[in-house]
Each structure stands twice: as structure tokens, then as C-alpha cells.
Amino acid sequence: MGSPLISVTDLHELLGSGPGSVTVLDVRYRMGGPPGRPEFEQGHIPRAAYVDLDADLAAPPGDGGRHPLPETGDFEAAMRAVGVRDDRPVVVYDDWTGLAAGRAWWLLRYHGHPDVRVLDGAWSAWVEAGGEVQTGAVLPSRGDFSARPGQMPVVEAEDVLGVAVLVDARAPERFRGEVEPVDPVAGHIPGAVNVPTGTNLRVDGRFRSAAELQALYAAAGVDGTESVAAYCGSGVTAAHDVIAMELAGIRAALYPGSWSGWITDPSRPIA
Template sequence: MDDFPRALSDRGPLVTPDALARELGDVTVLDVRYRMGGPPGRDEHRAGHVPGAAYVDLDADLAAPPGDGGRHPLPDEGTFEAAMRRVGVLGDRPVVVYDDWEGRAAARAWWLLRYHGHRDVRVLDGGLSAWRADGHPVEAGDVRPEPGDFHVSPTKQMRVVGPDDVTDVEVLVDARAVERYAGETEPVDPVAGHIPGAVNVPTTANLDERGRFLAPERLREVYAAVGADTARTVAAYCGSGVTAAHDLVAMASAGIDAALYPGSWSGWVTDPSRPVATGR
């Protein structure tokens, strides 16, 4: 992971703070700070960010308006392309994305850029807190980079599944907290529970005590425990399709190819005829 910026296919989806610091002038860095119910990410970006990092608004740039596709449907391709050009993304320059939510929002940007054809995108392991903890500087103020030239590829590089075929996946991973998966509580969506047959790997299971991703061999053990491996078809979902990408980053690090169900639970329950399961 420290040989950055070698090709993504060689090193996986993560980069350490020290490796990013060594290559900071040769990569595009995006600040994707967002937390449901938390302070505005743009204000926090202005207060302090990785030097040169432009701010990406998850709701405006990385999702379409809520609807039948859930609370955070995939953004329109033109909207996403324009947003990535505005923040300086180039097709042939590595991109690093980060947040202050242990990678849960940054993973959405990672997945979308990869899905739309960018070859070299990494998530800063541990986010801004790890960057600071490892002794690297931050800067304040707005960042207005030169426009990028990123083009959305017509050939998608990551897999998706929809509501009609998600239950055909051999291992369907629910990335929400166990209480929401079990239907014991549901603070956001109108129905509690999970998609029948889904197994639970909450995003916290991907992380160590510092909030950084576990080593690939440990992640393989985490996902093997629920049957997710290279021999089976695997997909992930969450509440709205955002934090499921965190499980996809973890599985990519472990060498497991998994699809995203973008609508996730919030999209699933828009149709009352779809079945719901509860319990752990």
C-alpha cells in the first residue's frame, strides 16, 4: 500500500497518509466530508483540509435526488462528470479521496469514479484524522483547482445489481449496524429489517481500533465468516447506497469482487410488495 502511486490493480484501493504525503504534488485529492446529521462538510473543509484538496458535496455531486431509487440514488452521469471536472479530476492522474467518517463517505466517491472508468483511485486510510495523527499539515480556506478533463466511460468498471436481481446474489452483504439489520431499530427509513437472505457485515467490522482498515488477510477472514469469497457472487447494500461502498472497499482490499445495490434498503422498501426479514 505504500508504493503509491502504482496502478490500482497492483496495490488495492487504499493509501496511507505517509504515502500520500510523499506524492501530494502528483495526485488529485478530494475532500468528501459528510455525516448524516453532522456539521456541513463544506464548512469543515474551509476550516482545515489536506493541502490542495477540493471539496466534493456528497448530496449534490455523488447522488441524485431521493425517490423510488432510495435516499441516495446514483447521480446522473452528466452531473457527476461535471462535478469531477469542477474539482480538477483528470483522466490520467491518480485521485485520492478522504473524509472524517472512517472512509464511509469517501468510499462512495471511490466507487463512482471507478464505476465510471477512472483507473487509479484510492481512499485515504483513516481519513483526515489519520492524516493529522501521522503528523501531516492541513490548510484552511477554499480550494478552486484548474478544471479537469475526466470523461465518464460508456463501459462501466464496477458491477451493480437492481431490486429485481439482488436476491439472486449468492452472498448479499448488509453494511448497516446490526441493530438496523435485525430490525430492532430504524432511525431513518419507514420500514425496519433487511432483505431476506442478507448477511450482516457492519462497516465497523472493517476497521481496527484506530479507525483504519484491517489488513487484507484479516478482511478476508471477516468476509469468509459470512460466506463472501472469490468463489461466489457477492453484492453489498446499506441504508441508502453510500456506506455499502465501505464494505466494497474492504472486499476489494481482500481481493473479493462485489457489486453494489445502489437503491439499498431505502429503495427496497419503496415497494411494499417486497419481502422484509428481521432478526440477527
């Protein structure tokens, strides 16, 4: 498996190879922000198709948290509708430093797509590089993606406390329980260490080098020699830490329910 990232230059070259060379997915989403589709239609990477995170990349909220994993059939249908094919590489991007695109990357990898990458630097990197911008709605040709779940490691609530190193990807103040702007209970899962997603990036919004990420996670006690899992508020942005750890040579599982799922059972401990 190659890098989980692709540069603006490499994506530009892929797009120049012809209409069937790559499937580009635009996952505009910001927690508490405006809907993504209008922003997509105002400007997007040529031939990109819009993916709605809430509708296409998650099941309805419930005991599994605010963004449970979608049912396999629903996800397969959503990806086919935006043109994803088994034999064609996929590039995903957003305007949220890769936090939403990471969810699409993880789900496609989890469901067996062999070649999925996140645009390093996101939409802003494309614009800053002078990349062509397309406007309006897009009607992609139908894909043939076949979902085969289980290709990325996951842990469920009953297994979380048995993970050797549990990484919390949320902001430090949320991890410490000082504030909680989204969920009804503040705090973190006992034993977790905090590596906020923002620390994965350089000041230009691109991911740090592999060596820098290795040092970042090693400082938090994550070196890949023991079992590792990541979580966040609802299982979306934790994929950003999974990507960072993959770049650092660490294979990490995802706890999809994350904090919002953990707190649905009052018997579970909270730190």
C-alpha cells in the same frame, strides 16, 4: 488495479512531487451531521477540493432510494469542476472513517477512472501524523475527466434476490430490525448476511489486513466463489464493504438503491 487504499506517508510523498501529481478530494459528510464545507474550510489536506456528497455524488431521492447514483453527465461535470483528470491519480478522504470517501471512490471507479484510492485512516490519520493543514476555500483548476459508466458491477432491485451472498453493511441493530433511525421501515432484505462497516477497521480507524478481512467475511459466508453484492441504507456506506472485500480478494457488486430503495415497493419481501 492496485490497492484501493493509500497511506498517509504515501499521500505525503505524492503531494511533494508537485501540484500536478495528484488530485485530492475532501468528502466531509456525516449522516445527520453538520454540513461539510465549513469544516473543510477550517482545515483540510493541502490542495484538496471539497466534494458535496448530496449534490455531487447522488441524484435526488426517489424510487431509487435516498442517494441514487447521479446521472453520468452530472457526475462528470462535478468531477471536472473539482479538478479530476483522466491521467492523474485521485485520492479521496473524509472525517467519517472512509464511509463517504468510499462513495466517491466507487463512483470514480464505476465511471472508469483508473487510479483512485481512499486515504486509510481518513482525516484523523493525516492530522495525527502531523500532516500539513490548509485552511480557507479552494478553487481548483478544471479537470478533463471523461465518465464511462459500467466499470464496477451493480445489481438492481429485480436481481438482488438472485445474488448468492448479499451483504448488509448496516449496524447489527438496524439489520435485525430492532431500530430504524432513518428509513420508514425496519428490517433487511431476506437472505442477507450482516457485516457492519465498523468491523472492517482496526481500533485506530485503518482497514484490517487482507488476511483479517478474508477471515471476517468468510465467517459470514463470503469467500468470493459465488456472486456477491453489498447494500446499506442508501447505497453510500456499502462501498466501505466493497473496498474491504476488494482488499480480501473478493469482487462485490453494489446495490445502489439499498434498503431505502428496496422498501419503496411494498410488494418486495422484508425479513
